[in-house]
Amino acid sequence: MVKNNYEIALRRYHFFLYFRIIMENKVRAILDSLNDEQGKAVQCTEGPVLIVAGAGSGKTRVLTSRVAYLLAQGVEPDRVLALTFTKKAAGEMKERIALMVGGYKARRVVMGTFHSVFVRFLRDWAGPLGYPQQFTIYDQSDSTAAVKAAIKELNLDDTVYKPRDVLSRISSAKNNLITVGAYRADRGAIQADTYSKKPRIVDVYERYQQKLRQSGVMDFDDILVNMNILLRDNPQALQSIASRFSYIMVDEYQDTNYAQYLIIKKLAQGHRNICVVGDDSQSIYAFRGAQIQNILNFKKDYPECRLFRLERNYRSTPNIVEAANSVIEHNAGRIPKKCYAQGDPGEKLKLIRAFTEQDEAMEIVSAIQKRMRSDGAAYQDFAILYRTNAQSRALEEQLRRRNIPYVVYSGNSFFERAEVKDMLSYFKLVVNPLDEESFKRVVNKPARAIGDTSVKALIAAALAHGTSLFRAAFLDDLEQFGLRSAAVLKIRAFCAMIDSLHQKVSSTGAYDLAREIADKSGLYALYKEDTSIEGQARFANVEELVNSVASFEEDCREEAEGAEDIFTLDDFLENVSLLSNVDIVDEEDTNNKVALMTVHSAKGLEFPYVFVSGMEENLFPSQNMLLSQKDIEEERRLFYVAITRAGKAVSLSYAGTRMRNGRHESNSPSRFLREIDSQYLDRPLEDDSFGVSGAFGSGGGFGRSGFAQSAHPSHRERWAPPAHVAAGGYARPPKPSSESRRPEAARSPISSVPAQSKPAYTPDPDFEPLPMSEFRVGQRIEHNRFGPGEILDITGKIPELKARVRFDKLGEKLLLLKYAKMRLEK
DNA sequence: AAAGCGGTACTTTTT
DNA sequence: GTACCGCTTT
Numbered sequence: 001m002v003k004n005n006y007e008i009a010l011r012r013y014h015f016f017l018y019f020r021i022i023m024e025n026k027v028r029a030i031l032d033s034l035n036d037e038q039g040k041a042v043q044c045t046e047g048p049v050l051i052v053a054g055a056g057s058g059k060t061r062v063l064t065s066r067v068a069y070l071l072a073q074g075v076e077p078d079r080v081l082a083l084t085f086t087k088k089a090a091g092e093m094k095e096r097i098a099l100m101v102g103g104y105k106a107r108r109v110v111m112g113t114f115h116s117v118f119v120r121f122l123r124d125w126a127g128p129l130g131y132p133q134q135f136t137i138y139d140q141s142d143s144t145a146a147v148k149a150a151i152k153e154l155n156l157d158d159t160v161y162k163p164r165d166v167l168s169r170i171s172s173a174k175n176n177l178i179t180v181g182a183y184r185a186d187r188g189a190i191q192a193d194t195y196s197k198k199p200r201i202v203d204v205y206e207r208y209q210q211k212l213r214q215s216g217v218m219d220f221d222d223i224l225v226n227m228n229i230l231l232r233d234n235p236q237a238l239q240s241i242a243s244r245f246s247y248i249m250v251d252e253y254q255d256t257n258y259a260q261y262l263i264i265k266k267l268a269q270g271h272r273n274i275c276v277v278g279d280d281s282q283s284i285y286a287f288r289g290a291q292i293q294n295i296l297n298f299k300k301d302y303p304e305c306r307l308f309r310l311e312r313n314y315r316s317t318p319n320i321v322e323a324a325n326s327v328i329e330h331n332a333g334r335i336p337k338k339c340y341a342q343g344d345p346g347e348k349l350k351l352i353r354a355f356t357e358q359d360e361a362m363e364i365v366s367a368i369q370k371r372m373r374s375d376g377a378a379y380q381d382f383a384i385l386y387r388t389n390a391q392s393r394a395l396e397e398q399l400r401r402r403n404i405p406y407v408v409y410s411g412n413s414f415f416e417r418a419e420v421k422d423m424l425s426y427f428k429l430v431v432n433p434l435d436e437e438s439f440k441r442v443v444n445k446p447a448r449a450i451g452d453t454s455v456k457a458l459i460a461a462a463l464a465h466g467t468s469l470f471r472a473a474f475l476d477d478l479e480q481f482g483l484r485s486a487a488v489l490k491i492r493a494f495c496a497m498i499d500s501l502h503q504k505v506s507s508t509g510a511y512d513l514a515r516e517i518a519d520k521s522g523l524y525a526l527y528k529e530d531t532s533i534e535g536q537a538r539f540a541n542v543e544e545l546v547n548s549v550a551s552f553e554e555d556c557r558e559e560a561e562g563a564e565d566i567f568t569l570d571d572f573l574e575n576v577s578l579l580s581n582v583d584i585v586d587e588e589d590t591n592n593k594v595a596l597m598t599v600h601s602a603k604g605l606e607f608p609y610v611f612v613s614g615m616e617e618n619l620f621p622s623q624n625m626l627l628s629q630k631d632i633e634e635e636r637r638l639f640y641v642a643i644t645r646a647g648k649a650v651s652l653s654y655a656g657t658r659m660r661n662g663r664h665e666s667n668s669p670s671r672f673l674r675e676i677d678s679q680y681l682d683r684p685l686e687d688d689s690f691g692v693s694g695a696f697g698s699g700g701g702f703g704r705s706g707f708a709q710s711a712h713p714s715h716r717e718r719w720a721p722p723a724h725v726a727a728g729g730y731a732r733p734p735k736p737s738s739e740s741r742r743p744e745a746a747r748s749p750i751s752s753v754p755a756q757s758k759p760a761y762t763p764d765p766d767f768e769p770l771p772m773s774e775f776r777v778g779q780r781i782e783h784n785r786f787g788p789g790e791i792l793d794i795t796g797k798i799p800e801l802k803a804r805v806r807f808d809k810l811g812e813k814l815l816l817l818k819y820a821k822m823r824l825e826k
Numbered sequence: 827a828a829a830g831c832g833g834t835a836c837t838t839t840t841t
Numbered sequence: 842g843t844a845c846c847g848c849t850t851t
Contacts, residue, residue, distance in 0.1 A: 085841075139841095140840075162835095220840085223841085287841080388837055389838085391837095444827090447828080451827055451828095452827085455827095577841095578841070581840075600840065601839090620838095623838090624839095625837060626837080659842080661835085662842045
C-alpha cells in the first residue's frame with residue numbers, strides 16, 4: 001500500500017517532469033524565433049505593458065507569441081482576451097497561435113474585433129439594456145438612411161442637413177460617449193452646429209436614437225456606447241464580464257477611440273494585466289474618433305507600465321525604412337523611436353510621372369510585368385494602393401486590358417449590390433421584425449401592391465404611436481392615417497409571413513432558413529425570372545449570398561468540432577454586418593492576383609512590391625485635409641503606412657491630369673514626395689513637374705492667346721494641359737510660387753500661410769470667361785438629344801458655365817456645358 | 827404602381 | 842461620368 005502510494009507519487013512526479021520538459025520546449029520554441037526586445041515583451045505578462053511597434057517590426061509575431069506563452073504557462077485560453085481591428089487580423093493570429101499551441105487551445109482564446117466581441121456580450125445583456133436579444137446591426141448605409149428618415153420626420157431640409165454629415169456628427173458624439181442629453185447641454189457642440197447652420201442636429205440625433213431603439217437595432221457606434229453603459233450601470237454585468245478575463249491584449253491601440261479606451265480600462269481595472277500594441281506613426285482613423293492620445297497617454301493611466309520598443313524592421317529594405325522615416329519626421333509629437341532595417345539597402349524608391357491617370361495605370365502595369373520577368377515575382381506579390389476608392393477604376397481598366405488578374409478590396413462590391421441588400425434585408429427583418437429600414441426596403445419587393453402611399457401612412461401611424469412599422473401594422477386605428485382596409489390586409493399578410501419565418505430563427509439552421517426566406521419572400525423567383533444579362537447576374541449574386549450562408553454554417557461547425565450547436569441566421573448576420581473591407585475578399589480570391597486597395601485598408605498588410613498611385617496635391621494629401629496641421633499630419637501618417645507596406649520596392653506615381661467628378665483636374669505632385677529625403681529616391685523630383693511650368697514650357701506658351709490652340713481636342717489628348725488650362729482656361733499661368741520651391745514652406749504651409757496653400761491660381765476678374773472646351777458664341781453644334789443648334793451666349797462662372805443654345809427644332813435651351821452632350825457641327 | 831426622365835450631388839478614409 | 846432622388850407619365 002505504502003509502496004503503491006509511493007509509486008503513484010513517483011509516477012506523478014515523472015509525469016510532471018515530462019510535462020515540464022514539453023512545456024519548456026514549447027516555451028523555448030516560442031522564444032527562439034524572437035529578438036531580445038520581442039522576447040522581453042512576450043515574457044512580461046504581468047501588469048500593464050505598452051509595446052510601441054514600428055511598421056514591420058514583428059508586432060503580430062509578438063502578440064501571438066505572447067498569447068502562446070501565456071497558454072504555455074498554464075493560463076486558461078478563455079481567460080485571455082485579444083482585440084483587433086479586423087476579423088482578418090484576428091483570424092491570422094488565431095492560426096499562428098494554433099501552430100504554436102494547437103488548435104484546441106487557440107480556438108478558445110477570446111479573439112476578435114472590438115465590435116464582434118462586444119456584440120456577444122451585449123446579446124447576453126440585451127434585456128437589461130432594453131434591446132431584443134436578437135437585435136440586429138445597422139451598417140453605414142442603413143444608418144444614413146435612418147438619419148435621413150429622421151431628418152424628414154423633423155421637417156428639416158436634407159440638402160442643408162446632409163444625412164452623411166449629420167451622421168458623422170452623431171457618430172463622433174457617440175464615440176466620445178456624448179448622449180443626446182449631454183449633447184444638448186454641451187454649449188460648444190451646439191454653438192458649432194449653429195455656426196454651421198445646422199442648429200437642430202441634436203434633434204436629429206434624438207430622433208435617430210429613438211428610431212434605432214424602436215427598431216431593436218444598434219449602429220456600429222451603439223455597440224461601443226452600450227457596452228460602456230452596461231459596464232457603468234450594471235455592476236453585475238461588469239463583474240461577470242470583467243472577471244472572465246485575466247489578460248487583455250489590444251492591437252492597433254493608436255486607433256482606439258474614447259469609447260473603446262474606456263471599455264478596455266474598465267475591463268482591465270481589476271488585474272491590470274493589459275498589454276497594448278501600437279504605433280503612433282500609424283494612427284490613421286481620427287476621422288472615426290480614434291485618439292492618438294490613448295497611446296501617448298498610456299503611461300498616465302498606468303504609471304507602473306513597462307514600455308517596449310520594437311524598432312527593427314524585418315519587412316522592408318533599409319532604403320524603404322529610411323525613406324519612410326524621413327517622411328514621418330515632419331510630424332511633431334511622436335513617441336521617440338528610431339526604426340531601422342539591416343542588410344542590403346535595396347532599391348531606391350521609384351518615382352513615376354504620367355500625363356493622365358490612364359497613363360499612370362499603364363506605367364504601373366508595365367512595371368509589374370517587367371518586375372515579374374526580372375525578379376520572377378508572382379501577381380500576389382504586388383499591391384497598388386490609392387487614397388480614394390474611385391481611383392481603382394483606371395487601374396482596373398489597364399489591368400484588364402493586359403489580362404492581369406487582380407482583386408479589389410473594397411466594401412462597395414458584393415454587399416452593396418441592390419439584390420444582395422434586398423436579400424440581406426429580408427434576413428434582417430426575419431431575425432428582427434422591428435427593423436424599420438429593412439422593413440421599408442423589402443415590404444413591396446417583389447411588388448405586393450403596397451405602395452409609397454401606404455408605407456407613408458404606416459410610418460405616420462408608427463410615429464404617432466411611437467412604435468415600429470411591424471407593430472404598427474397591427475394597430476386598429478390605421479384608417480385614421482389614410483390606410484385603406486385592402487392595404488392594411490396586404491401589409492398584415494406581409495407581416496404574418498415575416499413573423500412565421502421569425503418563429504423559426506432559433507430552431508432552424510441558417511442555410512435552411514435562408515433558402516426558405518428566399519422562396520417565401522418571392523425574391524428568389526423575382527430574380528430568377530429575369531433572363532436579361534444583368535438579371536442573370538443579379539440572380540447569381542442572390543445565389544452566391546445564399547450559398548455563403550451555407551459555407552458560413554460549415555465553417556462554424558468545423559470550428560465547433562462536432563459540438564451539436566446549430567448555427568442560425570442571426571449568427572450569420574452578425575458576422576456579415578461586422579466584416580471589414582479586407583475581410584470580404586475570399587482567401588482563394590487573392591491567389592495569384594494583384595491587390596488593389598485604399599491605403600487605409602492596407603494597414604497591417606504587407607507586399608513585396610507596392611505602388612502608391614495618385615501622389616498629387618488635393619488627392620494625397622486629400623483636399624479635405626489641407627485645412628489644419630492636425631489633419632495634414634494624419635495624411636502624412638497615412639503615407640507612412642503606404643510606404644511601409646512594402647518589402648522590396650516602392651513606386652510612387654502621379655499624373656498631370658485626372659478625371660474627377662466628370663472633370664479634368666490638374667494638381668502638382670504631392671508635397672509628401674518632396675518630404676522624402678532625396679537620397680532614397682531614384683531620381684530627383686522636378687521642382688516644376690506639373691501644373692506649374694517647365695514640363696510644358698513655362699509662361700508664354702499658355703497665355704491668353706495660346707489657350708485657343710492648346711485647347712484643341714487633338715492637342716489635349718496628347719498633351720495633358722497644365723493646371724491653369726484644365727482649370728478653365730481663364731486663370732493666369734501661375735508664377736512659380738515660392739511655396740513649391742522651399743522645402744521649409746512645404747512642411748508647414750498650412751499653419752503659417754493658409755491663404756497661399758489652397759488656390760494656386762488667382763482668377764483674373766477682368767478677363768472674359770471662355771468655355772473650357774472648344775465651344776464659342778455663334779458656333780453651330782449638335783446635341784445628342786436636342787439635335788443641331790447654335791450657341792447664342794455663354795454665361796456663368798467655371799465650373800458652372802452655361803450655354804444658351806437655340807436648337808433648330810426645339811428653340812432655346814440653357815445647358816450646363818460640363819454635362820451637355822454636344823459637339824461642334826461637322 | 828412602375829418606369830423613365832431630368833436634375834443634383836458626388837469621392838476621403840471604415841468598424 | 843454615375844448614382845440617386847423626385848417628378849412625371851403610362
